[in-house]
Each structure stands twice: as C-alpha cells, then as structure tokens.
Amino acid sequence: MHVIVTGGAGFLGSRVITALLESHDAGSLGFPVEKVTSLDLAESPVPDSRVVSVVGDVADPQTLSDVVETDTAAIYHLAAVLSGGSEDDFDLAHRVNVDATRHLLEAARALGTAPRFVFTSSIAVFGGTMPDVVPANLAVQPESTYGATKAIGELLVNEYSRRGFVDARICRLPTISVRPGRPNTAVSSFASGIIREPLQGEPSVCPVPRDTRLWLSSPDTVVANLVHAVRLDPAQLPGWRVLNLPGVTVTVAEMLESLERVGGAEALALVSHEQDEEISRIVRSWPGAFDVDRLLALGFRPDSSFEDAVKQYRDEFVA
Amino acid sequence: MHVIVTGGAGFLGSRVITALLESHDAGSLGFPVEKVTSLDLAESPVPDSRVVSVVGDVADPQTLSDVVETDTAAIYHLAAVLSGGSEDDFDLAHRVNVDATRHLLEAARALGTAPRFVFTSSIAVFGGTMPDVVPANLAVQPESTYGATKAIGELLVNEYSRRGFVDARICRLPTISVRPGRPNTAVSSFASGIIREPLQGEPSVCPVPRDTRLWLSSPDTVVANLVHAVRLDPAQLPGWRVLNLPGVTVTVAEMLESLERVGGAEALALVSHEQDEEISRIVRSWPGAFDVDRLLALGFRPDSSFEDAVKQYRDEFVA
Numbered sequence: 362m363h364v365i366v367t368g369g370a371g372f373l374g375s376r377v378i379t380a381l382l383e384s385h386d387a388g389s390l391g392f393p394v395e396k397v398t399s400l401d402l403a404e405s406p407v408p409d410s411r412v413v414s415v416v417g418d419v420a421d422p423q424t425l426s427d428v429v430e431t432d433t434a435a436i437y438h439l440a441a442v443l444s445g446g447s448e449d450d451f452d453l454a455h456r457v458n459v460d461a462t463r464h465l466l467e468a469a470r471a472l473g474t475a476p477r478f479v480f481t482s483s484i485a486v487f488g489g490t491m492p493d494v495v496p497a498n499l500a501v502q503p504e505s506t507y508g509a510t511k512a513i514g515e516l517l518v519n520e521y522s523r524r525g526f527v528d529a530r531i532c533r534l535p536t537i538s539v540r541p542g543r544p545n546t547a548v549s550s551f552a553s554g555i556i557r558e559p560l561q562g563e564p565s566v567c568p569v570p571r572d573t574r575l576w577l578s579s580p581d582t583v584v585a586n587l588v589h590a591v592r593l594d595p596a597q598l599p600g601w602r603v604l605n606l607p608g609v610t611v612t613v614a615e616m617l618e619s620l621e622r623v624g625g626a627e628a629l630a631l632v633s634h635e636q637d638e639e640i641s642r643i644v645r646s647w648p649g650a651f652d653v654d655r656l657l658a659l660g661f662r663p664d665s666s667f668e669d670a671v672k673q674y675r676d677e678f679v680a
Numbered sequence: 681m682h683v684i685v686t687g688g689a690g691f692l693g694s695r696v697i698t699a700l701l702e703s704h705d706a707g708s709l710g711f712p713v714e715k716v717t718s719l720d721l722a723e724s725p726v727p728d729s730r731v732v733s734v735v736g737d738v739a740d741p742q743t744l745s746d747v748v749e750t751d752t753a754a755i756y757h758l759a760a761v762l763s764g765g766s767e768d769d770f771d772l773a774h775r776v777n778v779d780a781t782r783h784l785l786e787a788a789r790a791l792g793t794a795p796r797f798v799f800t801s802s803i804a805v806f807g808g809t810m811p812d813v814v815p816a817n818l819a820v821q822p823e824s825t826y827g828a829t830k831a832i833g834e835l836l837v838n839e840y841s842r843r844g845f846v847d848a849r850i851c852r853l854p855t856i857s858v859r860p861g862r863p864n865t866a867v868s869s870f871a872s873g874i875i876r877e878p879l880q881g882e883p884s885v886c887p888v889p890r891d892t893r894l895w896l897s898s899p900d901t902v903v904a905n906l907v908h909a910v911r912l913d914p915a916q917l918p919g920w921r922v923l924n925l926p927g928v929t930v931t932v933a934e935m936l937e938s939l940e941r942v943g944g945a946e947a948l949a950l951v952s953h954e955q956d957e958e959i960s961r962i963v964r965s966w967p968g969a970f971d972v973d974r975l976l977a978l979g980f981r982p983d984s985s986f987e988d989a990v991k992q993y994r995d996e997f998v999a
Contacts, residue, residue: 451843455782463774489817489920498808500817501835502920509839513832516820520828524770601808601821 362393363433367419367465368440369399370406372542373481376584377437378407384588391592392434400428401440420461422468429468435477435591436527438465438518444485444643445546447507458510462517470526478518478527479590482603483534484576486512488646495648497605497655504646505548519602530590530598535578535608536647538616538667539674548640552577555613556620556671559628560679568637571614574649578608578663579670586661597659607663609670610650619668623675681712682752686738686784687759688718689725691861692800695903696756697726703907710911711753719747720759739780741787748787754796754910755846757784757837763804763962764865766826777829782836789845797837797846798909801922802853803895805831807965814967816924816974823965824867838921849909849917854897854927855966857935857986858993867959871896874932875939875990878947879998887956890933893968897927897982898989905980916978926982928989929969938987942994 364381368374378397384390397412399405404414417424419440429436440457447454462480469476487495488504503509515531522529540553551568552575558565578586586606611619621629653661664670683700687693697716703709716731718724723733736743738759748755759776766773781799788795806814807823822828834850841848859872870887871894877884897905905925930938940948972980983989 498819498821500819502817503835503839504842504919506839506843509835509842513835516822516828516832516835520822520825523823523828524825600823 363396363398363430364394364435364437365398365400365428365433366437366439367400369397370401370403370414371439372540373537373580373583374399374401374437374439375406376580377439377587378405378412380584380588382409382411390588394434398428400424420456420464422464425464425468426471429465429472431472433469433472433474433476435479436465436469437479437587437591438462439481441481441511442507443545443547444505444507445548445550447510448505448548448643451506454506454510458507459513459517462514466517466521466527470521475525475528477591478522478529479587480514480518480529480531481534481587482511482515482531483508484536484605484647485643486515486533487648491648493650495605495651497652505643515603522602528595529602530593531603532587532590533603533605534583535576535606537580537583538575538577539670540580541674541678548643551640552616555616555632557674559620559631560624560675562631564631564633567613567632567634568640569613569644570636570641571612571617571634573613573641573645575611575613575616575644576608576647576649576651577611577667577670578606579673581673582662582664589660593659599655604656604661605651605653607653607656607661608651609664609667611667616667619671622668623671682715682717682749683713683754683756684717684719684747684752685756685758686719688716689720689722689733690758691859692856692899692902693718693720693756693758694724694726695899696758696906697724697731699903699907701728701730709907713753717747719743739775739783741783744783744787745790748784748791750791752788752791752793752795754798755784755788756798756906756910757781758800760800760830761826762864762866763824763826764867764869766829767824767867767962770825773825773829777826778832778836781833785836785840785846789840794844794847796910797841797848798906799833799837799848799850800853800906801830801834801850802827803855803924803966804962805834805852806967810967812969814924814970816971824962834922841921847914848921849912850922851906851909852922852924853902854895854925856899856902857894857896858989859899860993860997867962870959871935874935874951876993878939878950879943879994881950883950883952886932886951886953887959888932888963889955889960890931890936890953892932892960892964894930894932894935894963895927895966895968895970896930896986896989897925898992900992901981901983908979912978918974923975923980924970924972926972926975926980927970928983928986930986935986938990941987942990
C-alpha cells in the first residue's frame with residue numbers, strides 16, 4: 362500500500378515518514394507500506410528507498426490527483442501556512458490551508474476507497490473566553506487567520522469522512538516544544554526558541570508574559586500520536602472525528618525554570634523579555650489545558666513532563 | 681445607500697426586503713436605503729420601485745462583483761441550498777453554501793468599506809450529544825452536509841469580519857414555522873407542513889417521533905430579528921459574531937395540540953405519522969433549546985408562543 366504525506370519535507374512531515382516506516386518494519390502499523398510519497402516544495406530528506414519525493418504545489422489539483430493513486434491506504438495532510446504567515450498573507454492561508462485541503466479530499470474521494478486521512482489542526486482554532494480546562498465540545502472561535510482556516514479544514518475533513526469519502530482522524534496538535542532547527546513563521550515559535558537558543562549558547566527573546574499558559578508536546582510525542590492516529594480502527598473513533606491531542610500544561614515561568622535546571626543559570630541569562638502585543642494577543646487566546654481522558658483511553662500519550670522534553674532536546678541536539 | 685439581498689426572490693428574502701424598506705420608511709433603520717438589489721434565480725416579487733432584480737447565479741464571481749457597488753451599506757446573504765437538497769447534492773451544497781459565500785465576501789472586501797454582512801446560518805450546525813439548553817460556546821458538530829457547509833460559512837464570514845473586510849452579523853436561525861406556501865427541500869419542511877396543510881384542509885405526514893423537540897420561530901419574528909441584526913452598532917456586538925437567534929421550544933406533540941386548539945379536531949385528524957429514519961436522525965441531531973440571554977439583551981425577540989405563530993398563519997393565510 363501507499364501512504365502520502367503532504368509537507369513531507371518539513372520538520373514534522375519528515376519525522377512522520379520515518380516513524381511510519383519504522384512502525385511498518387516493526388510490524389505495528391496494521392497495514393503494509395511499500396511506498397511513501399512526500400509532496401512538498403522540496404525533496405524529503407528521509408534516506409529510504411521507499412520514499413518518493415514529488416516536488417510541487419499542494420494547492421494544485423492536477424498534482425494532487427497524480428499523487429493520489431489507487432492503492433493509497435492513508436494520507437497525512439500536514440502541509441500548511443503557519444500562524445504568523447497566515448496572519449501576514451490572508452489569501453495564501455486560504456489557498457493552502459483551505460483550498461488545498463479540499464482538492465486533496467476530492468482526489469481521495471475520487472478513489473472510491475475511503476483512505477484514512479490524518480489532518481493536522483491546531484489549538485489555534487480556539488479563542489474567546491477560555492475555561493480553565495477545555496472540554497471536547499468547546500466551540501472554536503478562532504482569533505487568527507491560521508486558526509480560522511484550520512477550523513474550516515476540520516469541518517471539511519470531518520464532512521468528507523461522514524459522507525464516507527475518506528476515513529478521518531483530525532488531530533489538533535499542542536504547541537510543539539522543543540522544536541529543533543531555526544525559528545519559523547508560527548507565532549508560537551518562541552516556545553521552542555526560549556529553550557533551544559539558550560541551550561546552544563545563543564540569546565533568545567520571550568515576547569509573551571511569564572504567566573502565559575501553554576499546552577505543549579515534544580516533537581517525538583506528537584509524531585508518535587500521529588502514527589497512532591492512523592492505526593486506530595474506525596469503530597474505535599467517535600462520530601465527530603476531531604481529537605484534541607494530549608499535551609502538558611506549563612507557564613512560561615515554569616518553562617524557564619526547566620531551562621535553568623537543565624541548562625544552568627548561564628542558559629537562563631540568555632533569555633530577555635520584550636513583550637510583543639500581537640503575539641501575546643494570539644498566543645493568550647489559545648487554551649492552556651484540555652480534558653483528554655477520551656484520548657488517553659484511545660491510546661494517545663502525552664510527555665511525562667516538559668522538563669523531559671527539554672532533556673530530550675539537549676541529549677539529541679546539543680553537543 | 682444600497683442593500684443587496686441574495687436569495688431576494690425567496691420566501692425569506694422577499695420578506696426581508698419588504699421589512700427593510702418599511703423600516704427605512706419608518707425612520708428606524710439607522711441608515712438610508714435608496715436601492716435594494718435582489719440577486720436570485722428569479723425576480724423578486726416585491727412591488728417597490730426601489731427594488732432591482734438581478735437574475736443570476738450567486739456562485740458566479742463576476743455577477744457578484746457587478747452587483748456589489750461602491751455605496752453598498754449592507755449585504756444579506758440568504759441564498760443557500762437547504763438541508764434536504766444539500767444531503768442529496770454534496771457538490772452543489774459546497775458550490776452555493778461555501779464557494780458563493782467566499783466570492784461574495786471577496787466582492788465586499790474589494791470595496792474597502794467593510795459593509796455590514798448579515799449571514800443566515802442554522803441550528804443544523806449542531807450535532808452529537810446535546811445539552812438540555814445550548815450555551816453560546818457549544819461546539820458545532822454538524823451531522824448533515826447543510827450543517828457542515830453553513831458552519832464553514834460562519835467561520836469564513838467571521839474571519840473576514842475579524843480582519844475588517846466586512847462587519848458581520850451571523851444569525852443562526854431557528855426552524856421556521858409556520859412557513860406559508862409549499863413544502864421545500866429542507867428536512868424540517870414538515871415543521872410547517874403538519875400545521876399548514878391541515879389548516880388548509882389537506883393531509884400531512886409527520887416523519888419524526890412526537891417527543892422530538894424543536895426550536896422554532898415564526899417567519900415574522902425571524903424577519904424582524906434579521907432587520908434588527910443589520911441595525912446594531914458594531915460596538916454592541918461580541919468579538920465572535922455568531923448569534924443563536926431566539927426561538928421557542930416545543931415538541932411535535934405540543935405543536936399538534938396547538939393545531940387542534942386553533943384548527944379543531946378535524947385539522948388534527950389530517951396529520952398521519954410515518955416515521956422517516958433519515959429525517960428523524962438529522963432533525964433530532966439539532967438542539968431544542970438555547971441560552972439566549974445575551975441576544976435578548978441586544979434587543980432580539982422570540983415569539984410569545986408557538987400557538988401565536990399558528991394563529992398568525994391562520995389569520996394571514998387561511999380564508
């Protein structure tokens with residue numbers, strides 16, 4: 362069978378591809394994977410002969426229908442314009458986050474086999490007055506173009522699934538930290554930057570107040586949960602296919618305490634505070650905690666603690 | 681100033697046009713209206729020289745940009761494929777309920793003046809496990825293509841408003857009863873039919889169980905609330921512009937009791953019961969009651985009772 366990963370050259374996409382192949386090789390995926398197609402603006406960096414890179418535009422219907430082949434078991438739709446980029450370019454956000462999603466759903470529908478369809482959404486769909494802990498049935502009230510376009514994507518994917526055109530698993534990701542590499546265009550980029558840069562001996566600016574609560578997941582945990590999502594039998598899933606993936610609740614102050622414990626006072630001293638009103642407005646409109654009992658019962662897992670995520674990063678990426 | 685009403689030839693659209701002009705003539709609209717353009721597949725039946733009918737496709741971007749002129753104060757976007765039609769034709773529902781909404785929003789955005797934009801949504805956006813009384817922040821979990829496409833429309837209109845491209849008032853309408861005329865393609869068509877047909881001496885079939893709770897509004901009340909929506913100052917409105925319009929909660933059994941009191945035992949005897957599983961599934965996924973305190977504080981009004989709506993229909997339409 363064939364698995365397609367849009368955004369397969371990206372940070373998350375390349376890790377998902379690697380984890381899917383490892384899971385297949387370990388016999389724990391539940392279906393055979395002979396080929397993984399990465400569709401992205403660049404080639405996937407995953408060095409495996411089963412990975413085929415298609416370099417192209419995810420919003421082009423012809424490219425999508427070429428990629429979606431008859432033996433497609435599953436599609437991971439990860440490609441997106443992130444939160445900062447979406448706020449800067451409203452039209453591009455709609456083109457990629459909404460139109461491309463619909464074109465991909467149409468290509469999947471044309472197969473007639475209802476492939477599994479994993480869509481990554483985000484806690485940025487939320488906004489407005491937030492309860493202390495977000496229940497599964499809280500209304501989305503996005504306060505960013507990214508959140509609005511992801512919320513539209515959720516409704517599209519769920520409806521195509523309800524009609525039997527795909528078999529959806531819509532995963533609302535926590536903010537990912539600690540993310541390796543360079544800052545990106547997500548407004549939450551600082552949530553990795555304030556740990557990653559100081560651990561590398563570089564300065565970092567924190568743009569939000571110290572009491573800002575975040576709902577976080579390490580990259581490894583998010584990837585493991587995304588692989589778990591494709592494995593689940595449809596009978597286990599609720600009718601409404603949107604899943605708030607587990608995370609851990611931490612304040613920025615607590616993140617900095619973890620930084621100090623793992624990296625020392627000299628790491629902490631590299632973080633300066635310059636509040637950015639727009640970033641603070643958007644990030645503080647996101648929830649800081651979720652009721653995930655149903656997700657845990659389905660076998661999804663959070664990190665044991667944020668500090669473990671910091672150590673995970675240090676052990677893997679800091680010389 | 682100019683007001684545009686899509687679906688202006690329809691049941692609701694023609695009444696909204698009449699009410700807007702009456703409100704203007706009474707000096708209570710808050711802005712002057714020299715012209716109302718009805719955009720629909722037929723001519724608006726409203727006999728007023730200020731009404732201009734454009735007969736065309738609401739999903740055609742060129743038609744929309746021709747209609748949306750520089751002095752446009754307000755747009756009512758009422759045109760839609762209803763619930764039954766949407767379930768029957770998935771693609772048409774997306775073309776009209778989603779794509780046309782976005783094209784119209786784009787035409788409004790091109791003006792650069794952020795016209796008021798009244799969008800009619802529906803309680804059909806809800807589904808899943810329903811609390812006894814629906815709060816303002818309950819998640820939408822549509823169980824019909826109509827509900828899904830309307831929920832997407834809500835997110836689009838709200839986001840265009842948040843970005844300052846339009847000034848949105850998104851009204852989730854109760855089920856309208858008693859609606860004059862013939863049955864339509866809404867799955868809730870029976871909610872008028874079981875009153876209207878018997879009062880005209882004709883038989884009617886009730887396709888849902890008698891304990892089904894409905895959230896209802898008379899046509900006059902819905903139209904008055906839609907005119908009120910355009911009048912409100914943006915400063916009065918919440919940031920999230922979706923409004924659950926007031927209604928009254930009644931069971932089908934209570935509706936039939938009202939029918940008997942207003943039309944007699946001979947009217948009631950014309951109603952037969954043949955349960956339709958698909959109609960019952962969809963209608964029973966909709967909420968039967970809402971918390972509308974905030975709406976009442978904004979000046980929106982429900983009917984005094986369902987029985988008054990039945991009498992309203994009898995006095996106006998039954999000879």
